[in-house]
Amino acid sequence: MMAAISRFSVPETIDELPDDIRRSILSVQEKAGFVPNVFLMLAHRPDEFRAFFAYHDALMERTSDTLTKAEKEMIVVATSARNRCLYCVVAHGALVRIYSKDPLLADNVAVNHTVADLSDRHRLMLDFALHSAIELGEFSHAWQKRLAEVGFTLDDCWDIGAIAAFFGMSNRLVTLAGTPPNPEFYTMGREPRR
Template identity: 35%
Template sequence: MAKAKAAPKKTAPKKTTRAHALKIPVPARDKLDPATQAYFAKCDEKIGFVPNVLLSYSFDQKKLRAFSEMYNELMLGESGLSKLEREMIAVVVSSINHCFYCLTAHGAAVRQISGDPKLGELMVMNYRAADLAPKIRAALDFVAKLTETPAKMVEADREALRKAGWSDRDIWDIAATVSFYNMSNRMAAAIEMQPNDEYHGAFR
């Protein structure tokens, strides 16, 4: 009688490291300037890892500083938009652009800030299916149009935001956030930027 063959040993799937997730070479941490090393150390301390978007920009630390300063001003600076509203804008832009990196990272941020995993998923899939207040829905409609058909923006689009309760300064901040994430999405697509593994299971 022929002996039954032993079942092949199952090997665990190879885990992609953060370094392998980047498609462009980045300098070793100890080769970065002191300010960048300190910034990355703060990321490690606060969130436990350095986001791949920052690692991707670190090949040119002037560009990294410019990117980080713009991000911090738009997403953390003084504004009539809440942090959650700004993250929702980032997700809606990224959903339209099918940006895997930003959908994963900012979807996690929506889940974290709202405390509502379902809202995070709705923002990623289709914000129109979410039960949103009229004010933020008007903003997200503006966000979607500015991302999909920027040449068709007219005064009526801005007026709709004013009627919903947004100030002209708020409209500027909405537009600036939309513009930043359209740029960021395109950079992520250009180099096939992959999100850090930590984002996927966070705040669910």
């Protein structure tokens, strides 16, 4: 038996959605081969769907000279794991595996990045992400200095904090809705493509 996508109403078909949202969902489906459940869950409120994905894309698709896609996804996984958000750990864990080409990295980050086999740069990045999203989040001069010492720019610091904060909100919404991860996410990036 398949779990419900949301405790809240979702469209019976994507044809019921506004044109722009339907196009967004179809574009993701074409790339991924399936529709991630979070898209359907957020379609419950079209204006919020648009705002959510506009900010998501601004953060996650922004080009950075120093912060990679894999690193951004590691921030999402660490934050989501701390918030116990199964959907985001599984879905973004798949992206960590794909972008890093490391089938073990996402699991290590999700379980406990402080003991995982990570570089000092990545460990500090995730420490700061969790500080930003879970703890007080104050961005002190000491944090800035430590992050600069491992190569993060001031813009990177903004990105790390903003991604962690954004996904803290995303984690809460997914948990509120009871949205399960798509089964496809569990196996993505675990074996090299043939």
